[in-house]
Amino acid sequence: MQFICKSNTYFCKCKLVALRLIRMKAERNTIAKIQIQDLLTKSSEALSPNEILKLLNGVCDKVTIYRVLDRLLESGQIHKIVNFDGALKYARCHSCSIVHKHNHIHFSCERCKSVTCLEDVEPTFKLPKNYKVSQVNFMVSGLCPLCF
Ligand SMILES: [Zn+2]
Ligand SMILES: [Zn+2]
Ligand SMILES: [Zn+2]
Numbered sequence: 001m002q003f004i005c006k007s008n009t010y011f012c013k014c015k016l017v018a019l020r021l022i023r024m025k026a027e028r029n030t031i032a033k034i035q036i037q038d039l040l041t042k043s044s045e046a047l048s049p050n051e052i053l054k055l056l057n058g059v060c061d062k063v064t065i066y067r068v069l070d071r072l073l074e075s076g077q078i079h080k081i082v083n084f085d086g087a088l089k090y091a092r093c094h095s096c097s098i099v100h101k102h103n104h105i106h107f108s109c110e111r112c113k114s115v116t117c118l119e120d121v122e123p124t125f126k127l128p129k130n131y132k133v134s135q136v137n138f139m140v141s142g143l144c145p146l147c148f
Contacts (some may be wrong), residue, residue: 033068034062037077046081046089046106046115072099081106081115084141089115103136109144116144 039045039055047055049065069090072078076096081089093100105121108114123138123143 036068040092045095046091048089091117105138108141111147
């Protein structure tokens with residue numbers, strides 16, 4: 001933030017206004033973070049940034065949502081899911097710390113477009129020799145219980 005003020009006193013009005021704006025922004029980001037965490041914790045489905053934007057009803061803009069999601073991803077609180085159409089959805093993690101560790105299946109519903117973590121379903125597979133796994137992305141599509 002830039003503000004121009006000719007008088008260089010500590011209690012210059014411009015500085016105070018700028019400080020207050022910075023504090024307000026920080027508070028807004030904290031509120032956004034808490035609300036996004038809350039949404040993802042309560043949601044039974046993975047959510048896209050657009051869905052979060054709609055559910056938050058104007059609490060923050062999309063840039064803030066992306067920033068908060070990045071931070072939650074880095075701290076291992078949520079994981080990213082790439083749907084068949086390439087769209088990103090986010091879901092909470094249960095036992096991740098900094099390193100994400102889950103091999104569960106993600107179910108993508110063709111009708112209602114929901115994506116759900118099936119955390120109890122971990123497929124097993126065997127790769128040929130000389131292949132080392134670092135990430136697993138299992139995506140299954142069909143009809144969810146609500147649409148079936
Ligand atoms: Zn995780
Ligand atoms: Zn469905
Ligand atoms: Zn998941």
